[in-house]
Amino acid sequence: MTDKTKLQVKTCDELKQQPEEYREACEKLVISHAINELYGGRTYDDPAIAFAPTPYAKWLTCRVAMEEYGHHVRFFELGRQMGIPAEKMLPEKTAKKPLSVFDFPLTSWEEFVAIKLVVDLAEILQVEDLLHCTFHPLRNLARMTMPEEKFHAQFGLDFGAELVKTPEGKAKLQEAVNKIFPGVPAFFGRAKSKNNEIYRKWGIKLRSNEDMAADYVKRGAEAIRKLGLQVPDIAVAAA
Numbered sequence: 001m002t003d004k005t006k007l008q009v010k011t012c013d014e015l016k017q018q019p020e021e022y023r024e025a026c027e028k029l030v031i032s033h034a035i036n037e038l039y040g041g042r043t044y045d046d047p048a049i050a051f052a053p054t055p056y057a058k059w060l061t062c063r064v065a066m067e068e069y070g071h072h073v074r075f076f077e078l079g080r081q082m083g084i085p086a087e088k089m090l091p092e093k094t095a096k097k098p099l100s101v102f103d104f105p106l107t108s109w110e111e112f113v114a115i116k117l118v119v120d121l122a123e124i125l126q127v128e129d130l131l132h133c134t135f136h137p138l139r140n141l142a143r144m145t146m147p148e149e150k151f152h153a154q155f156g157l158d159f160g161a162e163l164v165k166t167p168e169g170k171a172k173l174q175e176a177v178n179k180i181f182p183g184v185p186a187f188f189g190r191a192k193s194k195n196n197e198i199y200r201k202w203g204i205k206l207r208s209n210e211d212m213a214a215d216y217v218k219r220g221a222e223a224i225r226k227l228g229l230q231v232p233d234i235a236v237a238a239a
């Protein structure tokens with residue numbers, strides 16, 4: 001039996017020697033990141049380039065899209081090194097549904113700014129939770145990804161600050177925040193989730209879904225208030 005308190009898995013080769021429950025948990029996490037990064041990039045970041053109102057905004061949106069595709073590529077490559085079949089990490093080839101937060105088509109620049117403001121903050125929390133992961137390749141990937149996710153959330157704040165300068169821009173951004181923010185806590189998964197329990201048992205993740213969702217609601221509200229917007233009512237699943 002592995003001593004879980006001292007468990008540190010440094011390479012994909014070492015992963016192969018770990019108990020099935022540990023390997024499967026790492027695989028699930030890598031698959032979910034690979035799928036959601038690609039789905040998010042395709043559904044929002046890529047189409048947002050066309051909505052970006054100025055060359056400067058297009059330039060930075062291209063950078064965001066490049067980085068989101070890059071996140072998919074890095075998780076995908078790690079997954080391949082772990083022996084995960086390629087088709088399990090591509091949304092069109094798997095039955096696994098992307099997160100419900102990605103369930104609507106992008107229709108405006110304001111929606112994209114709201115997504116970066118509140119959805120990428122949720123990504124930051126997810127990545128933070130992997131910074132001390134006992135599977136080191138995943139931890140390293142989280143550390144590499146973190147500055148880029150922070151840039152995306154800052155992008156939301158910066159372009160949000162531009163939009164709120166006009167009453168029309170502010171109203172549209174508020175409408176987009178109202179539409180998007182309440183759906184984001186679901187991104188953290190159900191309370192008392194069995195998967196989450198396994199992640200924590202093995203030190204793959206640190207926090208419970210409900211703990212992260214509650215923290216997210218607080219931090220999301222702060223970001224929304226920073227722009228002088230109203231925080232929409234939000235119901236968080238009881239722990």
Ligand SMILES: [Fe+2]
Nearest residue numbers: 037068071123
């Ligand atoms: Fe990402």
Ligand SMILES: [Fe+2]
Nearest residue numbers: 120123149152
């Ligand atoms: Fe992002």
